Amino acid sequence: MRAFNLTDHSLDSLKRVDMPVPSPEPHEVLIRLRAASLNYLDLMVAWGRLGSRSTSFIPGTDGAGEIIEIGSCVDGWTVGDRVVPGLMVDWAAGPLTSAAAKRMRGVTIPGSLADYAVVPATSLVPIPDQLTFAEAATLPIAATTAWNAIVTGRVRPGSTVVLLGTGGVSLFALQFAKAAGARVIITSSSDEKLARARALGADLTINYQSTPAWDEIVLSSTNGVGADLIVETIGASTFPRSLNAAAIAGTIFVVGFIGGMELSIPILPINLKTLTIVGNNTGSTANLADAARTMATAAIKPVVDRVFGFEDAIEGYRFLERAAHFGKVVIDLDA
Missing domain, CATH: 3.40.50.720 (NAD(P)-binding Rossmann-like Domain)
Incomplete structure (x- = not known):
């Protein structure tokens, strides 16, 4: 699969690579990612100011896609479901705990700047019907x-x-x-x-x-x-x-x-x-679900300023770094 890797504490170290497609564990699903959105948090990770890594790492905190494989212990989801995973994959609901804060997509575990990702099924929220993948990718953090x-x-x-x-x-x-x-x-x-x-x-x-x-x-x-x-x-x-x-x-x-x-x-x-x-430290999967339901009920559409193709992801980071955007910056993995 295509992916971007951060190999050092600098945007200049963000490199396009090819990697094996990951396989889901029994309580996980494999998602074909269709879009990712960038946050200031992504810049902090790229600059080396948040998270730690000793090896190359797939960044990208927010993403959206469709399920293509389901772990043997997963219930309630089917192949083809359009989904968005939360940032903290172990924070299902309630107050944040130290245990739930450890695994953060694109910060401490692989993120969304890749064709595929595995995430716990409990971190998933269905994408509202009126949203495209690019729009849905803006939901987890913002x-x-x-x-x-x-x-x-x-x-x-x-x-x-x-x-x-x-x-x-x-x-x-x-x-x-x-x-x-x-x-x-x-x-x-x-x-x-x-x-x-x-x-x-x-x-x-x-x-x-x-x-x-x-x-x-x-x-x-x-x-x-x-x-x-x-x-x-x-x-x-x-x-x-x-x-x-x-x-x-x-x-x-x-x-x-x-x-x-x-x-x-x-x-x-x-x-x-x-x-x-x-x-505030973003929110739980339950909070993400509440936000998504409200958007569906009130017909709210995310404001997307600029969409970059996958191969132009670094340019997307640079655009966000200039702080000239209005709303969200999105990476279209299908473009």
């Missing part, structure tokens, strides 16, 4: 994370949700929040991206380059109340403004760290506002 943010923030009709940037998590959260009846405020440094966000349903858009004090705009637009949920996808550089923009009893859902990992913040606003600050 859609699951966004869904968990909406649930954790108790978003309901009339809630105010603030989203930072227009990456995959933010745009999924925008669509989930609008389906829940919320008012959505989103930021970007690009007026063109903000216009596209308004077309997706954003109620208020803020260019944080021309208006750095976006938190003050959030407060003024809510009569001083603030946001019920802020999906913090940036990190240290924006966190103080997220604290200021949050409403009393609001939630700051911490997803990203591209704006810095080291954080120094005042404690008093957290206490006075009784804020909930929640860290």
